[in-house]
Amino acid sequence: MKLFKYSELTAKDIQKLVQRNVDPANEIRAVVEEVIANVQQHGDSALIDYAQKFDKVTLTKLFLDKAELEELAEAITPEQKTALETAYSNIYKFHQTQLKTEQKVETMPGVTCWRELRPIEKVGLYIPGGSAVLPSTFLMLGIPARIAGCHEIVVCSPPQKSGKVNAFIAYVALLLGIDKIYLVGGSQAIAAMAYGTESIARVDKIFGPGNQFVTKAKTLIQSTTTTAIDMPAGPSEVLVIADDTAIPAYIAADLLAQAEHGSDSQSVLVCTSAAITEATLAEIEKQLPVLPRAEIAGLALDNSYIVVTSSLAEAMDFSNRYAPEHLILATHSWEQITGSIINAGSVFLGNLTPESAGDYASGTNHTLPTSSYARAYSGVSVDSFVKKITFQHITREGIQNIGHTVEVLAEMEGLHAHRNAVSIRKS
Numbered sequence: 214m215k216l217f218k219y220s221e222l223t224a225k226d227i228q229k230l231v232q233r234n235v236d237p238a239n240e241i242r243a244v245v246e247e248v249i250a251n252v253q254q255h256g257d258s259a260l261i262d263y264a265q266k267f268d269k270v271t272l273t274k275l276f277l278d279k280a281e282l283e284e285l286a287e288a289i290t291p292e293q294k295t296a297l298e299t300a301y302s303n304i305y306k307f308h309q310t311q312l313k314t315e316q317k318v319e320t321m322p323g324v325t326c327w328r329e330l331r332p333i334e335k336v337g338l339y340i341p342g343g344s345a346v347l348p349s350t351f352l353m354l355g356i357p358a359r360i361a362g363c364h365e366i367v368v369c370s371p372p373q374k375s376g377k378v379n380a381f382i383a384y385v386a387l388l389l390g391i392d393k394i395y396l397v398g399g400s401q402a403i404a405a406m407a408y409g410t411e412s413i414a415r416v417d418k419i420f421g422p423g424n425q426f427v428t429k430a431k432t433l434i435q436s437t438t439t440t441a442i443d444m445p446a447g448p449s450e451v452l453v454i455a456d457d458t459a460i461p462a463y464i465a466a467d468l469l470a471q472a473e474h475g476s477d478s479q480s481v482l483v484c485t486s487a488a489i490t491e492a493t494l495a496e497i498e499k500q501l502p503v504l505p506r507a508e509i510a511g512l513a514l515d516n517s518y519i520v521v522t523s524s525l526a527e528a529m530d531f532s533n534r535y536a537p538e539h540l541i542l543a544t545h546s547w548e549q550i551t552g553s554i555i556n557a558g559s560v561f562l563g564n565l566t567p568e569s570a571g572d573y574a575s576g577t578n579h580t581l582p583t584s585s586y587a588r589a590y591s592g593v594s595v596d597s598f599v600k601k602i603t604f605q606h607i608t609r610e611g612i613q614n615i616g617h618t619v620e621v622l623a624e625m626e627g628l629h630a631h632r633n634a635v636s637i638r639k640s
């Protein structure tokens with residue numbers, strides 16, 4: 214990991230460090246545009262061709278049905294079942310509280326306004342399955358979709374070498390009451406859900422994280438279809454803010470945890486202590502070689518760095534500019550600095566709160582904005598699966614109260630038909 218001293222960085226250096234342009238030469242864009250065009254033109258047959266090309270799998274059928282999912286799920290052990298069910302229960306508990314009914318507001322006597330929630334009817338969930346298969350992501354997307362009450366839930370995930378999904382994905386499908394999974398991965402899955410094919414229904418909104426191909430496809434289809442997306446949720450990132458109360462072995466473990474997602478992941482340490490920084494680097498040297506995914510994590514660390522600051526305030530300033538997907542505050546003083554967080558997807562407080570807890574089971578959602586999109590986007594929640602429709606009702610008294618104001622405003626804009634729609638009701 215490269216090391217920088219905050220005091221020696223110019224504003225331009227900081228800008229360069231916090232910037233994550235994942236596709237500088239538009240190479241990924243070019244691949245994805247071609248995939249989208251092919252899926253649009255050739256539908257299911259393009260999906261079968263891409264399974265062969267990218268996943269090295271010959272598909273005779275594009276989906277698994279309920280009976281096949283039940284059979285696959287039989288391979289799961291009682292311990293694995295319990296872990297998935299505990300995660301399900303915690304995620305459910307946390308997300309259920311997000312479904313709130315709002316109060317009606319009488320803005321003037323006789324003029325009442327309010328909002329009501331309605332589920333998005335058709336949603337598409339993308340469950341990553343390239344470098345690692347992520348049943349946890351299925352829980353993170355399926356649970357809020359169910360709580361929101363979405364009517365149609367289309368699920369796509371890359372086919373594994375078996376030509377199927379694994380037992381854990383199958384078991385989560387059963388937990389969620391989902392009885393079909395399409396064996397489609399990558400940008401072709403996003404194109405299929407955005408445009409529809411012979412087998413896959415077009416959806417109103419696509420959810421889910423993925424690699425750079427998936428994320429690029431999501432951003433591209435937004436401008437060419439009426440299908441919405443949750444957010445750009447690409448390669449995982451973590452930024453750890455640490456001081457001399459942090460524990461180097463824990464910091465190293467947290468940096469490596471996100472690095473093992475993929476060689477394009479990024480782990481950043483912003484630390485006020487030179488001694489803790491040095492000890493963390495030594496811990497990485499110790500922990501990295503024994504990881505099964507050491508090669509991937511090592512590549513991600515080549516793309517990662519450490520910034521040494523002179524205070525937690527400076528560290529937080531850097532973090533707010535970076536806008537990390539995950540922010541870990543590895544300090545006893547976390548309560549004093551949470552108020553100064555401006556940009557972050559999800560925050561982990563204190564030395565005993567690893568990001569892994571939120572990745573899997575504490576209850577919060579792990580589908581989060583990356584590449585500095587945390588400046589403007591929130592992570593997935595029940596809100597992401599509903600629309601908030603505004604309503605208003607005006608009584609006879611209300612039209613008298615509000616009428617003149619609307620007439621004057623309509624007059625200001627020269628829109629006489631607008632004015633008349635009120636005047637005609639007043640008299």
Ligand SMILES: NC(=O)c1ccc[n+]([C@@H]2O[C@H](COP(=O)([O-])OP(=O)(O)OC[C@H]3O[C@@H](n4cnc5c(N)ncnc54)[C@H](O)[C@@H]3O)[C@@H](O)[C@H]2O)c1
Pocket residue numbers: 244267268340341342343344345347350371372397398399400401422423424425426427446447448449474475478538579580581582583
């Ligand atoms: N931000 C978040 O909320 C979040 C959550 C979980 C995971 N993630 C990230 O999701 C990503 C998952 O990536 P993954 O690759 O393991 O799985 P993936 O399912 O996103 O991608 C696999 C698919 O990519 C396609 N693909 C692979 N190589 C290709 C190529 N050269 N050209 C075109 N398409 C190609 C294939 O179709 C393959 O099925 C990781 O980067 C991980 O960090 C992010």
Ligand SMILES: N[C@H](CO)Cc1c[nH]c[nH+]1
Pocket residue numbers: 347349350448449450471538572573579580581
């Ligand atoms: N850290 C990922 C979000 O960036 C989520 C995840 C899934 N499995 C393990 N981790």
Ligand SMILES: [Zn+2]
Pocket residue numbers: 449470471474572
């Ligand atoms: Zn993770």
